[in-house]
Amino acid sequence: MPDAKAAPTLAPVATKYKKYALPVAVAILVIFHAVGFWGLLFSGRPEYFQRLTPMNLLLTNTLLLAFHRRWSTTFILFAAVVFSVGFFSEVVGVHTGLLFGDYAYGAALGFKIWSVPVLIGLNWLMLVYSAGHISNLTRLPWPAKAILGALLMVLLDYFIEPVAMAFDFWSWQGGHIPLSNYVGWFVVALGLQVYFQRAAIAKENRLAPYIYLVQLLFFVGILSLL
Template sequence: MGFSAYEDWFKALVPFNLLLTNTLLFLFHRGWTRSFWLFAFTAWWVGMAFEWVGVHTGLMFGEYVYGPTLGLKLWEVPVLIGVNWLMLVYASGHVVQKVASHWLVKSVLGAAHMVLLDYFIEPVAVRFDFWSWHAEAIPFSNFIGWFLVALLLQVYFHRSSFLKDNPMAPWVFLVQLLFFAGLSFMV
């Protein structure tokens, strides 16, 4: 994306890439229990709800609007944003799973991982029209809001009683981090 003359083609594939990444990630999930499905639906819904509040009020993240790159929108929020929240909570939750034993420590670390990733996502997202900020600068409130929403979802992830042993999850997180970190230095 950063070097190609086919930028529009790559941008058109962003929704497909996000769905493919989620498919690969969840093919390795074990334990499709009711608890897992409730977590998955809640993570998607909470992500969508906070993004809706953010887009319509500027609360939580700052004032921004979504561009066309992420595809189909529901009330001005791309449906895939909820999918992205689910993927990032799940993958970062797995990354910190063995680092600490207490759920609160894991939750704070998982939320911090998500904010680290968002730090690199933001300039890439703006450059490739995933979304844009009204002030043309990424507000610090975005990172605070991301941490708070991520912490809420990380607490739910770590307190839920489904199997958290997905060998693909840390790799998905790492690939996302490397991809966006690499592109963020080019934009």
């Protein structure tokens, strides 16, 4: 028969090690992105590390969602809507040139449906969620927070775009990133940020700001050395 005293003793142990969860998660993020940084720029085999991009994206999102508090039907619906809107915005963009401009995805982001990598929806969810959490650190009214979140997403995309072209994530017609890309990004991002602000979901993810910062430093660092 289990010792009745064993269960209560687990609580102090869990509390003791819980404080290490955030530093460990941040360390994992930094290590994986540092390996990717070295691999893309200095390994001599960038194509190998390009193929690891989906795994890195899945790991980052797993860590991010592991820190989400109070899972609920509302949050699952939020995640599904953001994933779907992000994915289908890209489908429309790739096939019509509307929203963002004329571009096409390469092979680096993995399996595609309708010429768009499935994981791009997960990338939209990660960016909306992390940028939204950063904007919530301010005391601005919610409309201003939504605008700030959208601007943070566009800022990150500004540094992602040239890196993405260099490593076969996607390519732009004529090799030039059009202004319409950033306008389209802001419009879609703003709509999703408004949804984030108004949705009745927990907005206290401690890891979210670190994920945005690691992503920003990763792409700024690579771009500065290209």
